[in-house]
Amino acid sequence: MLEVRNLHASVGGTEILKGLNLTMKPGEVHAIMGPNGAGKSTLAYVLAGRDGYDVTEGSISFCGQDLCKLNVDERAAAGVFLAFQYPLEIPGVPTMTFLRTAVNAQRKARGEKEMDAPSFLRLIREKSKMFKVEDKMLKRPLNVGFSGGEKKRMEVLQMAALEPKLAILDETDSGLDIDSLRIVAEGVNALRSPDHSALVITHYQRLLDYIVPDVVHVLADGRIVKSGDKTLALELEEHGYEAIATDAA
Amino acid sequence: MSQVDEKVEDLQDNAGDKYKYGFVTDIETEKAPKGLSRETVRFISAKKNEPEWMLEWRLEAFERWLQMEEPTWPKVTYPEIDFQDAYYYAAPKSNDDRPKSLDEVDPELLRTYEKLGIPLIEQQMLAGVAVDAVFDSVSVVTTFKERLAEDGVIFCPISEALQSHPELVRKYLGTVVPQSDNFYAALNSAVFSDGSCVYIPKGVRCPMELSTYFRINEAETGQFERTLIIAEEGAYCSYLEGCTAPQRDENQLHAAVVELVILKDAEIKYSTVQNWYPGNADGEGGIYNFVTKRADCRGDNAKVSWTQVETGSAVTWKYPSCILRGDNSVGEFYSIAITNNHQQADTGTKMIHLGKNTSSRIISKGISAGKSQSTYRGLVSAHKRAANARNYTQCDSLLIGDTCGAHTVPYIEVNNPSVMIEHEATTSKISEEQLFYTRQRGIDEEAAVALIVNGFCREVMQQLPMEFAVEAQKLVAISLEGSVG
Numbered sequence: 001m002l003e004v005r006n007l008h009a010s011v012g013g014t015e016i017l018k019g020l021n022l023t024m025k026p027g028e029v030h031a032i033m034g035p036n037g038a039g040k041s042t043l044a045y046v047l048a049g050r051d052g053y054d055v056t057e058g059s060i061s062f063c064g065q066d067l068c069k070l071n072v073d074e075r076a077a078a079g080v081f082l083a084f085q086y087p088l089e090i091p092g093v094p095t096m097t098f099l100r101t102a103v104n105a106q107r108k109a110r111g112e113k114e115m116d117a118p119s120f121l122r123l124i125r126e127k128s129k130m131f132k133v134e135d136k137m138l139k140r141p142l143n144v145g146f147s148g149g150e151k152k153r154m155e156v157l158q159m160a161a162l163e164p165k166l167a168i169l170d171e172t173d174s175g176l177d178i179d180s181l182r183i184v185a186e187g188v189n190a191l192r193s194p195d196h197s198a199l200v201i202t203h204y205q206r207l208l209d210y211i212v213p214d215v216v217h218v219l220a221d222g223r224i225v226k227s228g229d230k231t232l233a234l235e236l237e238e239h240g241y242e243a244i245a246t247d248a249a
Numbered sequence: 250m251s252q253v254d255e256k257v258e259d260l261q262d263n264a265g266d267k268y269k270y271g272f273v274t275d276i277e278t279e280k281a282p283k284g285l286s287r288e289t290v291r292f293i294s295a296k297k298n299e300p301e302w303m304l305e306w307r308l309e310a311f312e313r314w315l316q317m318e319e320p321t322w323p324k325v326t327y328p329e330i331d332f333q334d335a336y337y338y339a340a341p342k343s344n345d346d347r348p349k350s351l352d353e354v355d356p357e358l359l360r361t362y363e364k365l366g367i368p369l370i371e372q373q374m375l376a377g378v379a380v381d382a383v384f385d386s387v388s389v390v391t392t393f394k395e396r397l398a399e400d401g402v403i404f405c406p407i408s409e410a411l412q413s414h415p416e417l418v419r420k421y422l423g424t425v426v427p428q429s430d431n432f433y434a435a436l437n438s439a440v441f442s443d444g445s446c447v448y449i450p451k452g453v454r455c456p457m458e459l460s461t462y463f464r465i466n467e468a469e470t471g472q473f474e475r476t477l478i479i480a481e482e483g484a485y486c487s488y489l490e491g492c493t494a495p496q497r498d499e500n501q502l503h504a505a506v507v508e509l510v511i512l513k514d515a516e517i518k519y520s521t522v523q524n525w526y527p528g529n530a531d532g533e534g535g536i537y538n539f540v541t542k543r544a545d546c547r548g549d550n551a552k553v554s555w556t557q558v559e560t561g562s563a564v565t566w567k568y569p570s571c572i573l574r575g576d577n578s579v580g581e582f583y584s585i586a587i588t589n590n591h592q593q594a595d596t597g598t599k600m601i602h603l604g605k606n607t608s609s610r611i612i613s614k615g616i617s618a619g620k621s622q623s624t625y626r627g628l629v630s631a632h633k634r635a636a637n638a639r640n641y642t643q644c645d646s647l648l649i650g651d652t653c654g655a656h657t658v659p660y661i662e663v664n665n666p667s668v669m670i671e672h673e674a675t676t677s678k679i680s681e682e683q684l685f686y687t688r689q690r691g692i693d694e695e696a697a698v699a700l701i702v703n704g705f706c707r708e709v710m711q712q713l714p715m716e717f718a719v720e721a722q723k724l725v726a727i728s729l730e731g732s733v734g
């Protein structure tokens with residue numbers, strides 16, 4: 001489903017990803033852990049196609065397509081979703097309007113019929129119940145004045161509404177209270193299926209108790225330095241990145 | 250709303266060619282001889298079979314105009330206008346004896362308005378919206394007149410009002426915007442052709458939205474509309490005007506005057522969706538939109554609200570103003586001005602506080618893209634007598650790209666110590682991060698810009714009558730096409 005080979009990418013002329021390899025099979029959930037500044041968010045941005053994040057070497061193949069040939073919105077329509085580490089505020093645009101525009105833009109790009117208002121409303125009602133998002137919040141401008149946790153829940157609600165083939169969650173668990181953490185994890189698990197994979201970036205093993213990953217990777221200095229099953233996360237929690245890094249070297 | 254939605258779809262499908270109203274209607278017209286002279290003024294007045302006093306009033310305005318100079322203070326530049334090189338009157342021949350009913354209207358004209366998304370057949374129209382359709386220099390049809398007459402509401406072309414209610418027109422015409430108010434108002438007073446006249450009697454809440462749709466069709470022809478609205482004590486009406494013109498290489502002049510008279514406890518809500526042809530991407534062609542609009546709150550507790558969505562025209566020069574004469578009267582100005590390519594807009598408002606406890610609110614949203622220039626120019630003045638007057642001004646500019654300009658020029662004159670004036674201004678750019686975030690949800694770049702810009706304008710959009718808000722939002726998107734990437 002996702003095949004990243006020898007990926008080198010730089011930001012503002014500085015190389016951040018230095019030969020990264022990552023293979024995900026359909027339906028798998030992979031976790032990426034790693035020290036601050038290792039390049040986790042950079043990887044997420046490169047996968048999403050952000051301007052200024054230049055791939056200088058290597059390849060990214062997604063469901064048989066060369067992802068590097070698609071622009072940001074085309075990648076989204078192809079099924080790449082990124083839950084931002086720091087979600088942006090969009091003043092004056094009601095959350096509901098934003099969501100509807102996004103859902104229909106993706107459908108249109110895929111040559112599907114746009115969703116009519118009642119069906120869309122039903123979809124959002126169902127999802128917002130799942131993520132305990134109140135109607136009131138859907139009427140407010142997207143993320144404007146939302147608390148940190150509310151923003152994160154809104155990211156996952158967007159994910160659920162868009163049903164991406166690959167959901168990349170960049171530290172979605174940071175700043176969440178215990179209940180929110182469970183709600184978010186349930187949302188990710190609900191989407192989990194042979195057609196829906198997830199790449200979960202996190203600093204905490206705790207999230208992985210709820211979203212049990214098939215594979216755990218350690219990203220350090222722009223490379224995947226170690227991969228393993230879910231026990232790797234426990235190991236990291238116990239010994240820290242230092243040990244792994246020296247291990248790998 | 251279903252009709253609106255359909256119309257909107259229509260707009261969207263046509264979004265590819267930027268200005269979808271650029272067609273010309275092939276219709277036989279009668280014109281005044283080219284140029285501007287006393288004879289031109291007499292010709293127009295005679296064409297409309299006006300009373301003698303009206304002709305004299307026009308001639309007086311013309312004399313004044315000859316003494317006046319074109320204003321140079323707006324922050325706009327354009328080649329000198331040759332006022333002798335234009336026609337000041339053009340009317341479809343088929344309109345000679347103004348049709349009494351829709352069946353008598355030239356089908357070609359009906360088709361034109363249908364193409365513009367304004368069906369004039371009453372059954373097909375938006376329920377609850379009466380339309381006066383002005384084509385070049387004349388009104389071709391006004392709908393729902395009888396229904397409105399039941400409530401005593403007069404809604405007709407001003408040329409017709411001069412026949413049917415001459416005393417009403419005589420009493421109010423030029424009392425808000427005097428003949429010699431400014432260069433273009435004087436010109437308009439001399440050669441105005443058509444526009445709407447509305448009268449809402451005492452205590453009546455107008456049962457429908459009133460709207461006038463202005464269309465310039467003839468080449469080398471100026472349009473000089475004149476609109477007069479009177480709300481008697483305790484009356485209310487909501488009025489909307491829309492404007493389009495064919496796509497042409499040469500510039501055309503549109504110099505309108507709008508006068509609103511608002512008596513005690515009355516309210517007028519006046520909305521404009523201005524989409525005159527803006528010229529092409531290289532700045533060739535387009536309408537010069539030089540407009541004087543003013544409301545006079547003559548009685549206590551009178552209220553006026555101007556809402557404008559200005560997306561068209563090559564050059565816009567327009568300051569809808571409020572004279573807050575009555576105590577406790579309220580003036581509001583909500584504006585969205587979008588300029589793209591080589592468009593120039595110098596627009597804003599004047600809030601003249603004369604009465605006690607008067608209050609005004611100005612919300613201006615300027616969006617500039619391409620090589621355009623946008624200026625907010627606003628005056629807030631409070632007279633000695635205007636104790637406790639209040640004004641709140643918020644002026645936000647949004648820049649798209651770095652070849653455009655936005656300017657804010659506020660003027661404040663306060664002559665009473667109890668007056669409170671608040672002014673806030675911001676200038677921002679659409680951030681790369683916001684665009685990335687929006688596009689990451691599958692929304693393409695142009696749609697993302699439109700979405701963010703519409704969010705930026707929301708406060709003003711919300712002031713528009715529901716029927717038109719959706720269309721205005723789509724217009725924002727269309728106006729900004731080609732501004733990114």
Ligand SMILES: Nc1ncnc2c1ncn2[C@@H]1O[C@H](COP(=O)(O)OP(=O)(O)OP(=O)(O)O)[C@@H](O)[C@H]1O
Nearest residue numbers: 011012014016034035036037038039040041042043
């Ligand atoms: N525009 C830029 N120019 C130069 N360096 C940058 C730029 N943006 C990010 N970096 C650097 O790239 C490195 C990787 O950043 P990234 O955000 O991917 O780390 P991360 O693994 O997500 O860290 P964290 O766990 O703190 O979120 C950091 O050292 C950061 O300072």
Ligand SMILES: [Mg+2]
Nearest residue numbers: 040041042085
């Ligand atoms: Mg990060």
